[in-house]
Amino acid sequence: MIKIGIVGGTGYTGVELLRILAVHPDAEVKCITSRSEAGMPVADMYPNLRGHFDLAFSEPDSAVLAQCDLVFFATPHGVAMRMVPELMAAGVRVVDLSADFRLKDLDVWAQWYGMPHETPEWAQKAVYGLPEVARDAIRQAQLVANPGCYPTAVQLGFLPLLEQGLVDPSRLIADAKSGASGAGRQGNIGMLHGEIGESFKAYGASGHRHLPEIRQGLSLAATGPVGVTFVPHLVPMIRGIEATLYAELSEPADFDRLQALYEERYKTEPFVDVMPFGSHPETRSVRGGNQCRMALHRQEQGNVVIVSSVIDNLVKGAAGQAVQNMNIMFGLDETQGLKAPALLP
Ligand SMILES: NC(=O)C1=CN([C@@H]2O[C@H](COP(=O)(O)OP(=O)(O)OC[C@H]3O[C@@H](n4cnc5c(N)ncnc54)[C@H](OP(=O)(O)O)[C@@H]3O)[C@@H](O)[C@H]2O)C=CC1
Numbered sequence: 047m048i049k050i051g052i053v054g055g056t057g058y059t060g061v062e063l064l065r066i067l068a069v070h071p072d073a074e075v076k077c078i079t080s081r082s083e084a085g086m087p088v089a090d091m092y093p094n095l096r097g098h099f100d101l102a103f104s105e106p107d108s109a110v111l112a113q114c115d116l117v118f119f120a121t122p123h124g125v126a127m128r129m130v131p132e133l134m135a136a137g138v139r140v141v142d143l144s145a146d147f148r149l150k151d152l153d154v155w156a157q158w159y160g161m162p163h164e165t166p167e168w169a170q171k172a173v174y175g176l177p178e179v180a181r182d183a184i185r186q187a188q189l190v191a192n193p194g195c196y197p198t199a200v201q202l203g204f205l206p207l208l209e210q211g212l213v214d215p216s217r218l219i220a221d222a223k224s225g226a227s228g229a230g231r232q233g234n235i236g237m238l239h240g241e242i243g244e245s246f247k248a249y250g251a252s253g254h255r256h257l258p259e260i261r262q263g264l265s266l267a268a269t270g271p272v273g274v275t276f277v278p279h280l281v282p283m284i285r286g287i288e289a290t291l292y293a294e295l296s297e298p299a300d301f302d303r304l305q306a307l308y309e310e311r312y313k314t315e316p317f318v319d320v321m322p323f324g325s326h327p328e329t330r331s332v333r334g335g336n337q338c339r340m341a342l343h344r345q346e347q348g349n350v351v352i353v354s355s356v357i358d359n360l361v362k363g364a365a366g367q368a369v370q371n372m373n374i375m376f377g378l379d380e381t382q383g384l385k386a387p388a389l390l391p
């Protein structure tokens with residue numbers, strides 16, 4: 047049994063980790079922290095977990111966390127980077143769901159996250175945990191930076207085109223929409239239905255902190271600089287991200303071959319589903335599941351490849367991908383704890 051600690055158990059990604067780990071045959075949650083709810087039984091706060099966990103939230107305590115095999119950080123940015131060095135020294139492995147270790151350029155990190163990075167050596171050593179790209183490195187890693195939700199949907203959708211150099215990398219467009227749980231529990235408290243229902247808006251159109259993360263991942267795939275326009279939107283649903291991606295072909299291409307390329311690229315990936323050409327993946331087809339579903343489109347005989355990519359932001363975009371990374375790090379079946387199909391309707 048892998049002994050698990052979770053720092054930041056009361057947030058949406060913390061409770062999603064618990065929901066997944068509750069049915070994981072090889073993991074046992076030993077400690078789950080919250081400073082504000084210390085002492086409260088986990089199932090009192092999240093009744094969906096009644097009968098699954100007897101644990102109560104506790105204050106973060108490095109000595110207790112150091113006894114775990116793996117610690118997940120489901121905390122706001124800036125928390126993990128301060129606590130990780132002690133856990134690393136104790137030989138604990140860490141999957142950080144925040145953005146503390148995602149970027150390699152720490153000037154860029156400081157610019158977007160509004161604070162200097164305090165543990166630059168660990169930021170360089172951390173492995174960016176997108177399994178479809180970095181599985182071998184994840185297996186060896188002591189510290190995994192779990193990707194952001196939008197960056198997961200966007201990178202998976204663009205990767206095959208960029209890896210094969212088939213599109214102009216300077217003119218990529220990602221038009222993405224997220225449900226409200228993407229803003230976290232703190233962001234949702236007080237956000238009443240009357241404030242987001244029956245409405246749909248773009249935000250961060252002049253710059254969002256996921257832009258440098260998307261750019262970093264895609265430029266590695268393209269082995270050169272990329273230009274990306276990324277605009278997120280908030281839609282009145284709880285879970286889900288849909289990213290509509292646009293890329294211009296460098297040379298005319300046969301779209302049947304592009305479809306075959308995507309199918310080939312992802313055929314051994316347990317959590318990427320390439321749907322038939324022209325399909326419209328829906329967020330409800332991945333709700334509660336760890337899949338990324340995608341489909342290719344072409345308008346008339348145009349040279350723009352359109353990819354629609356959907357994930358559940360709390361699962362493949364956060365807690366599910368974190369458990370997938372844990373499975374890889376510990377040499378388990380990668381799908382362990384993640385086999386349940388999405389919840390539909
Ligand atoms: N929501 C989403 O779709 C996604 C979120 N993420 C990332 O995952 C992380 C968690 O997100 P989410 O679950 O939504 O966040 P929430 O804001 O809902 O929860 C944050 C948790 O962290 C704890 N916490 C806050 N400050 C500290 C601190 N200084 N020390 C220790 N614990 C602290 C809080 O408990 P307490 O204050 O009681 O200790 C709480 O349990 C964030 O970095 C977020 O960006 C990543 C991908 C998707």
Ligand SMILES: CC(=O)N[C@@H](CCC(=O)OP(=O)(O)O)C(=O)O
Pocket residue numbers: 143144145193194195196224225226227228229230256278280
């Ligand atoms: C709808 C919504 O507000 N989404 C969040 C992104 C999700 C997230 O938490 O991503 P990180 O892990 O990188 O913080 C936002 O735009 O800030």
